[in-house]
Amino acid sequence: MIDPANPSNPPISTVPLVIPRSQHPISRKMIDGDALKVLYRLYRNGYLAYLVGGSVRDFLLGKTPKDFDVATNAHPHEIRALFRNSRTIGRRFRLVHVFFHGGKIIEVSTFRSRSEFEETESDEGSLIRRDSFGTPEEDALRRDITINGLFYNIADFSIIDYVGGIADLNRKLIRTIGDPEVRFKQDPVRMIRVIRHAARTGFTIDRPTYQAVLRHRDAIRTCSPSRVRDEFFRELREGAAEASLRLMLETDLLMSIFPDFERVFGDRNPFKTRERNDLLSLFRLVDELNRLGKPLSEPILLALFLTPFLRAISHDHPYLGEKERYTYFVETVHFAMNQALLPFSMPKGLRETVFQVLIAQASLKRFVEQGGIPKKWRTKKYLQDAVLYCGILAHARGETMPGILRRLVPPDFLPWWPEVYEVAPSGKPKRERFARRKRRRGRRHKKPLPA
Known part of the structure; x- marks a missing residue:
């Protein structure tokens, strides 16, 4: 250009x-x-x-x-x-x-x-x-x-x-x-x-x-980090994020703002072209949502921006158990938040929401495998943001968003989602079951007999 x-x-x-x-x-x-x-x-x-x-x-x-x-x-x-x-x-x-x-x-x-x-x-x-x-x-x-x-x-x-x-x-x-x-x-x-x-x-x-x-x-x-943050957010949310990021990658200005992204988009990474294309495809969807009058919040924009970085530094080790893998994932997100976004002067609330949205992805994946959503999760403040992030990521990868997650948010949450309710043989919409914990039963103490 x-x-x-x-x-x-x-x-x-x-x-x-x-x-x-x-x-x-x-x-x-x-x-x-x-x-x-x-x-x-x-x-x-x-x-x-x-x-x-x-x-x-x-x-x-x-x-x-x-x-x-x-x-x-x-x-x-x-x-x-x-x-x-x-x-x-x-x-x-x-x-x-x-x-x-x-x-x-x-x-x-x-x-x-x-x-x-x-x-x-x-x-x-x-x-x-x-x-x-x-x-x-x-x-x-x-x-x-x-x-x-x-x-x-x-x-x-x-x-x-x-x-x-x-x-x-x-x-x-x-x-x-x-x-x-x-x-x-x-x-x-x-x-x-x-x-x-x-x-x-x-x-x-x-x-x-x-x-x-x-x-x-x-x-x-x-x-000033706060000035850079404000200007960068304007790049992401004003409807031309894909073109802006493409030019920032072309001029290497993105790596000057975020030096740690050199390991993702720089010459050291043999897959840098794939990572760049994946980032641009995510923000192509962001621009599409902007045109449809569905702008995304700052936590979602930051979570999407961090996605290639997280993928570049995290590995699912085959010998790690489920708990160890989750702990490693949480620590990786912590590292990404504190290291990659170091040039940003982010308010504590924004930082915390981005963190919760990212680590919630492991829980959402587990809920899909279990076939149920715990009731307490429906009250989480960041639930819709977490599902929205998951939906954008799935669409960018050409994957189908599980209906059990789509039913957690309004039907028109994302424009490319089809009708989410599956119809049972009876003609009524199916309801997802809740994952309930087994209630512990204590001993029943008999009332003492009257003397």
Whole structure:
């Protein structure tokens, strides 16, 4: 997904391209009503008010945006004065969230001259951390990629392009704003975003940007674990996980984020191609569920992501008994959670749920062999997640999910499951039996005879 015809990044023009309303497809009818209220209130009070970022890009691509962000020359305290239903967030770089019914939030930011995650040094060498308010041009130039640097001006309904985003949309090209070598050194997380937008749009990454990812991929380890975690989860849950992971494997960025996955997808593993294909097939199903309106939770996504790693480091030794094999499996999952996911800053609850989902697979397999489900298992909080993980894994391998497990969850839990209830000769659905423990009977003590 490299553009061989683009040997270098063209210079960014400081003279904006202004596209009048008659020459672009964005209409006010397409914009969310609450976002329009924010834009107009800012504009009518004498401020610049632009719709920015992904919403403008999505409109031009014929898609419906999920979020609407607004940029203005009003400072945070001035925005707060205009919107009583708002709150200022952030310490270093303050934003204003304007709240509407149904939990909807419109994010309003002041034009800035640099990114939140870029550091500026003083003459003495100390880091300067403060709000860096700027102009619309500076705000466009600080953004990650050109197709995200477009502005929609509510004053005259025009599109303002300082960064060549319109040309790159027409060429279907993903390109950083400015020199990618410099941009990735300033903030290595931009490499993940470049890959995500290439996967979501199907666009080509231009050669200088792609080569810079290859050269600077290890710099991702210097970033905050929580930022890397949040960006990586976006890769998995926004409907283009397969394409994102394919590009991350192609550039080896995945191994830079998770060094221990080198033993699974690296050259040391003779079966690396099979393992890569298996990972991509799992997340192809994840993307399919997203398209059907059935997004997966973070524990399921992490459990699926760990599956090839667990398979690479665990072995069913023929001389281990059932209890010893289970103990070995639990320790293997512990190792995978603590070692492979070490770069992540995971909340304790998320980590625990992933662990329970993974170790529950051994119990579910045993229940199938026994032909019954203990009653206490039906109250487990992670039961549905465990069955869902098992169902996705079975479908990816071309296996049939046992009906005894499918009946633990709603019939439409996964779209590719057939009717789960088997019909008995009497015409009534069969019921699975419960695995019951034998009740111990103590001695019956006879009542003493009256004296």
